[in-house]
Amino acid sequence: MPQTIAVAGATGDLGERIARALIAQDAEVRVLTRTTGDSAATDALRSLGAKIVPVDYADTDELKGAVGGANAVVSALSGLAPVILDRQTRLLMAAVATGVPRFIPSDYSLDHTTIKDRSNRNLQLRRDFRSILDAAPIRATSVLNGAFADMLTGVAPLILFGRKRVLYWRDADQPMAFTTKDDVAAYTAHAALDPDAPRFLRIAGDTVSSRDLATIMTGISGEQYRLLRAGGIGALRLMARVGQAFSGTSDDLYPAWQGMQYFGNMFSGDGAFHALDNDRYGLRAWTSAREVLQDR
Structure with missing residues (x-):
């Protein structure tokens, strides 16, 4: 039976590639889009077989309905603190509340676990969200791909x-380390479908x-x-x-x-990166x- 994967941020560049890669691997894909989302992008994904689910991230019940029953939630949200910390946390809490077993955060970066604290504004947001994610009762996997x-x-x-x-x-x-967006998307799709994926996966094209x-x-x-x-x-x-x-x-x-x-x-x-998971x-x-x- 195909797995169901909910993808947030799928109307963005990387998110759309991840959604396409999941569809190519026979997953049932739910694309979470804000009601003001790009209709051209959602129409393209709908034509490939994705289910488009408009959602208001401020509406807890809508978020729960959007992710409930999924095997995993993949976040490809892009932005500053209101997105990476606030909106993504609401997405995480909805996944936890509905019993979704796995969550992939919007990391897709060099190794932010080893950089100096406060040395990079955008990556510091990932570091801060990691504390929230690691405290949540859900299996998490971060895909780190360099630049x-x-x-x-x-x-x-x-x-x-x-x-x-x-x-x-x-x-x-x-x-x-450098990895193309297409390679990141294909690998992330595999990770989303892998119930045993570890906490961190490090790759480099x-x-x-x-x-x-x-x-x-x-x-x-x-x-x-x-x-x-x-x-x-x-x-x-x-x-x-x-x-x-x-x-x-x-x-x-x-x-x-x-x-x-x-x-x-x-x-x-x-x-x-000091070790790679390219061949997983x-x-x-x-x-x-x-x-x-x-x-x-």
């Missing part, structure tokens, strides 16, 4: 394509350094890409603090200073950094 490899094509200013430079801080040979990226881009383009040292970790974190201080209170999820915080965690090695659900072809950059 999204899709960002290597220009969203994250790591590879300066116009200048043919690759930035680094402190150490050009610091290994960094590829692990590369800035030096590796320079070599990859030189090979792809036929032009020499060189390394560019942007400074040390201390200076990077100072710039992030200054940027945050001058930005004041902002609803921007990824301001420039937040990117600096991520780079600080990556190049310091604080959020690095069998051997698969993971998308490499080279493949992502070749398709740019």
Whole structure:
């Protein structure tokens, strides 16, 4: 009998990919969407066989009705404290109240369990929610995937394509984990269907350094890409603090200073993985950094 998985945040980029991956694995998918949600996204998922469940996150009874009877709840909610702490906690409490056995929080990041406390605003929200989740009587599994490899094509200013430079801080040979959103979604779908999934699953589609990226881009383009040292970790974190201080209170999820915080965690090695669970659900072809950059 197919498992039923409730997915919150499925009208977002990653959430939609997770919902699609679950449908491809023959799960019955409930897409929880706010009543003001994107109808184009929900229509696309409905056409694939997902059940669309409009829900008001402030309505406890609606939330219970939306998740009740599911085998697992997968959160792909994206936002700041009102979403990651408040809305996601209400989702968790509804799952607990209705006896849902498993919960996957919206983590999908580098290892926020090992980074310095308060060193990254967005990841601190995951750390704070982890305390709430671990106190709840439900089996939880966090999928940690490093950085999204899709960002290597220009969203994250790591590879300066116009200048043919690759930035680094402190150490050009610091290994960094990158995983595409499609690979994260497929793996998360397996985890959602796995009643024995552990508390943390760490995956990496590829692990590369800035030096590796320079070599990859030189090979792809036929032009020499060189390394560019942007400074040390201390200076990077100072710039992030200054940027945050001058930005004041902002609803921007990824301001420039937040990117600096991520780079600080990556190049310091604080959020690095020391063991991977890539093969838990069998051997698969993971998308490499080279493949992502070749398709740019």
